[in-house]
Amino acid sequence: MIESFHIAELASNVQAGKLSASEVAKDVISRIERHNGRLHALLHAEPDRILAQARAIDEKRARGEVLGPLAGVPVAIKDAICTEGETTTAGSKILSGYAPPYDATVIARLRGADAILTGKANMDEFAMGSSTENSGYGPTKNPWDETRTPGGSSGGSAVAVAARIALGALGSDTGGSIRQPASLTGTVGVKPTYGRVSRYGLIAFASSLDQIGPFATDIRGSARLLEVIAGHDPHDATSLNVPTASYEAACGATIKGLRIGIPEEYFADGLSDDVARSVRAALAKLESEGCVLRPIKLPHTRYAVATYYVIATAEASSNLARFDGVRYGLRAPAQSLAELYGATRDAGFGKEVKRRILLGTFVLSAGYYDAYYLRAQKMRTLIRRDFDAAFAEVDVVASPTAPTTAFRLGEKANDPLAMYLSDIYTLPASLAGVPALSVPCERGQDGLPVGLQLVAPALQESKLFTIASAIENHYAPTFPPEVR
Amino acid sequence: MTGPAIDRARVLHIAKLSALSLHESEIDQLANDLNAIVKYVDELGEVDLSQVPPTTQVQFEASKWRADEVVSGLTHEQALAASPQVEHGGFAVPVFVEGAS
Numbered sequence: 145m146i147e148s149f150h151i152a153e154l155a156s157n158v159q160a161g162k163l164s165a166s167e168v169a170k171d172v173i174s175r176i177e178r179h180n181g182r183l184h185a186l187l188h189a190e191p192d193r194i195l196a197q198a199r200a201i202d203e204k205r206a207r208g209e210v211l212g213p214l215a216g217v218p219v220a221i222k223d224a225i226c227t228e229g230e231t232t233t234a235g236s237k238i239l240s241g242y243a244p245p246y247d248a249t250v251i252a253r254l255r256g257a258d259a260i261l262t263g264k265a266n267m268d269e270f271a272m273g274s275s276t277e278n279s280g281y282g283p284t285k286n287p288w289d290e291t292r293t294p295g296g297s298s299g300g301s302a303v304a305v306a307a308r309i310a311l312g313a314l315g316s317d318t319g320g321s322i323r324q325p326a327s328l329t330g331t332v333g334v335k336p337t338y339g340r341v342s343r344y345g346l347i348a349f350a351s352s353l354d355q356i357g358p359f360a361t362d363i364r365g366s367a368r369l370l371e372v373i374a375g376h377d378p379h380d381a382t383s384l385n386v387p388t389a390s391y392e393a394a395c396g397a398t399i400k401g402l403r404i405g406i407p408e409e410y411f412a413d414g415l416s417d418d419v420a421r422s423v424r425a426a427l428a429k430l431e432s433e434g435c436v437l438r439p440i441k442l443p444h445t446r447y448a449v450a451t452y453y454v455i456a457t458a459e460a461s462s463n464l465a466r467f468d469g470v471r472y473g474l475r476a477p478a479q480s481l482a483e484l485y486g487a488t489r490d491a492g493f494g495k496e497v498k499r500r501i502l503l504g505t506f507v508l509s510a511g512y513y514d515a516y517y518l519r520a521q522k523m524r525t526l527i528r529r530d531f532d533a534a535f536a537e538v539d540v541v542a543s544p545t546a547p548t549t550a551f552r553l554g555e556k557a558n559d560p561l562a563m564y565l566s567d568i569y570t571l572p573a574s575l576a577g578v579p580a581l582s583v584p585c586e587r588g589q590d591g592l593p594v595g596l597q598l599v600a601p602a603l604q605e606s607k608l609f610t611i612a613s614a615i616e617n618h619y620a621p622t623f624p625p626e627v628r
Numbered sequence: 629m630t631g632p633a634i635d636r637a638r639v640l641h642i643a644k645l646s647a648l649s650l651h652e653s654e655i656d657q658l659a660n661d662l663n664a665i666v667k668y669v670d671e672l673g674e675v676d677l678s679q680v681p682p683t684t685q686v687q688f689e690a691s692k693w694r695a696d697e698v699v700s701g702l703t704h705e706q707a708l709a710a711s712p713q714v715e716h717g718g719f720a721v722p723v724f725v726e727g728a729s
């Protein structure tokens with residue numbers, strides 16, 4: 145049932161009483177039972193909680209109250225986002241069984257909009273990864289081909305939407321962790337401007353980069369979700385106190401005359417022919433509808449991976465110091481305080497998390513700070529200036545979201561650098577703090593989804609939704625036959 | 629810029645700074661991985677950055693002071709609820725006698 149709706153239509157039906165939230169909830173539970181064991185999109189889902197939320201929504205309507213913009217819409221939540229009293233592990237064994245004492249701001253806003261939270265979605269441990277294989281609880285599989293990864297780190301959120309276990313999801317994007325899995329699963333994924341969405345209650349990875357954003361089956365749904373979660377929050381000092389636009393109204397607006405920059409650096413070595421062909425075909429359609437395509441340069445793109453892996457790991461090494469076995473989470477037996485910390489962190493953290501903590505500690509350590517951390521911060525300035533210069537000439541920048549379609553499980557698991565390079569196109573916008581989204585275009589010859597990335601100047605998410613909805617008109621949202 | 633070789637001793641040193649215990653079996657692999665990553669990161673040395681200011685944050689609005697109002701936070705019980713060990717109304721750690729021989 146829910147697979148035949150997008151977010152806006154489902155909410156209209158529930159608001160109008162044509163469909164009850166309880167009917168939606170029962171279908172969600174049945175879809176979890178049918179598909180989640182195989183795909184492992186959700187780590188924790190409690191049928192009783194799903195039904196209880198739905199009942200409360202139906203009772204609210206029965207009392208004559210107006211339902212919110214997400215009435216009865218099933219939304220999956222990345223396991224890095226705190227939900228009160230409900231297990232939240234960030235994909236890590238160190239937080240096994242942890243139940244936070246409060247809701248993240250985005251969760252409170254979803255509840256206020258009458259969404260149904262379906263459960264917590266799998267992810268790379270502490271969002272460190274690009275395939276969801278670094279989860280402490282086993283990988284998530286791509287429903288388009290279960291021998292392949294869904295990307296990451298928000299792979300569970302992407303698959304929940306791709307397999308229509310939910311119609312929307314929240315993820316977090318530090319270097320591409322929403323956009324890349326959206327691209328690999330044929331879903332829409334949005335990374336808003338840094339500071340657009342409150343991070344209160346998001347388990348931190350790299351604080352100068354982390355941003356929460358939505359996944360959805362269609363563009364309009366992603367716009368509605370962003371409208372609900374965006375906006376100032378006094379609990380988060382980095383949240384911007386600026387007006388939130390009507391992103392849904394931006395969908396379907398005219399694209400005539402909009403200037404789209406095509407960065408030559410993104411169509412270079414390492415990009416698969418299949419992906420390049422799909423993205424160029426979509427851009428040609430925009431041009432035929434009145435957009436102006438203009439070649440641009442983002443000359444420091446090639447340094448983005450190195451810059452990111454210095455800055456993000458440095459920040460992570462500091463953020464993850466809080467997991468010490470004292471106030472929450474795992475505690476290993478020990479004979480001294482140093483051993484308590486060391487043994488707890490050894491038992492609780494996976495391989496990639498340890499690798500990144502060590503790298504981050506190294507680049508911040510005496511004698512190496514200037515050569516690595518400071519240098520990366522300076523390169524970040526040049527990457528930001530690249531975008532400033534580009535946006536003086538064009539309205540948005542368009543490119544592939546990822547260099548390839550979904551790769552095989554295990555293909556890059558033992559080569560950290562190869563895994564890092566799969567984020568090459570998404571990292572620059574993260575470093576610059578500007579908004580970006582991934583929208584599906586034509587599938588590749590291998591039958592797998594391909595995503596097109598759009599990047600806009602800070603706070604101009606509306607432009608992303610306008611152009612993405614024009615692309616979506618040519619490539620109707622679809623899902624794999626196996627999950628029908 | 630030539631990167632420093634990250635050998636076993638350096639891995640153990642940064643592991644100590646990171647409060648991470650490592651298994652003997654993983655030290656060499658970590659040294660290899662970190663060396664490969666640091667070698668890649670050395671490409672940042674190709675560009676003259678001497679006149680470029682660092683970016684420390686990308687917030688698109690100056691931070692503002694919030695009103696100094698008292699608001700309720702977590703209760704004592706909520707704050708302690710997830711602790712592995714609670715004693716006398718506080719977070720408890722095992723008793724250690726540091727420096728004892």
